[in-house]
Amino acid sequence: MSYFEHDYDRWKRPNYLGIVGLVLVSAFLGGLLALTLAQAFLKAENNGLAPRQELSEEAPPQKSSSSQVDPRESPVVAIAERVGPTVVRINNISGRDFFAGPVESTGSGVIIDREKGYIVTNYHVVEGAQRLEVTLKGGNSYAAKLVGGDRQTDLAVLQIAAPDLPEAVLGDSTKLRVGEMAVAIGNPLGEEFAGSVTAGIISALNRKITVEARPGEEVTLNVIQTDAAINPGNSGGALVNSRGEVIGINSVKILRTDIEGMGFAIPISDAKPIIRQLIEKGYVSRPFIGIYNFREISEQMAQWYDLPVGIYVGGVYPGGPAERAGMEAGDIIVAVEQTQIRTFSDLQGVLSQKKVGDRVSITVVRRGKKVDLQVTLGEMPRQ
Known part of the structure; x- marks a missing residue:
């Protein structure tokens, strides 16, 4: 037998002691690696990567049912509890009907001053009242006085x-963004559904939107549109944001069978100066140019009669601001302060930014x- 043949046979024979040793060393290293990784994972979990629930007396353990909702995670619950009582x-x-029963209608209001007892509401809620009664959330009722409308x-x-x-907290509706949460609180359909939250x-x-204020008279309102349900009553x-601030006074809903989810509220930032004047004066002081029997000249009318688009002045009040400035019946108002006037809403919009005496x-x-x-603006006569 040659040297090479002997040597080959020696390495080919299995060395069982070496194999056992290799297995033991591998098992030890594997266990050490697993322990190290487990410690690292648990440390990361405690650092917030995978938060675990701490048990305490303030926060008792919750059931694992996926259908259970923690009320503390719902802002609507907090809003209802905080704003609902206001x-x-x-x-x-x-008045009274034919059978001597009272003629009643119901609406809602928002307490805005707890010390003086002031409540803001819609004018159409209190219009024509012989007597007004306010019922608080607890059921107590009080006679109410109309401060101004x-x-x-x-x-x-x-x-x-x-x-x-x-007392409700009034917010800033100028900072609203489309898509943010809105909660409506009111008394739809009277006492039976009082305190409803949507x-x-x-x-x-x-x-x-243009609504009929009374037969033959329409007003145009600047409003917030929401899909929170607003119903009669x-x-x-209150229309409330996620911080529990009143950002609108619920006003109207489009009542058509083919339309759903279109409610409207008066922005609270528009309402604040009106509310202030109603409290201070009992009415709203508005600038007045002193014209009557006016009508809008539309694009179509302008083409028919070869006239400019604007506001046709049918008459001028004697001694009023317009007459003193030289305005005449038959004039057509086309601009105020270089702002083009095409409709009466345009004219109202410009004048609403002015004060009496401007x-x-x-x-x-x-x-x-x-x-x-x-034209030096006067004060519109009270109705």
């Missing part, structure tokens, strides 16, 4: 004398020629 039911007793903005302020009233989102901002209630430039077309007039 929303009241308003009864408008306007404004048909043009559909706002009114009431006052009651009651102890320990809650939730949705802000669907749109700065919507313009919700009028005057001097404004009004451009009219008279017999085909433009005339610039300087």
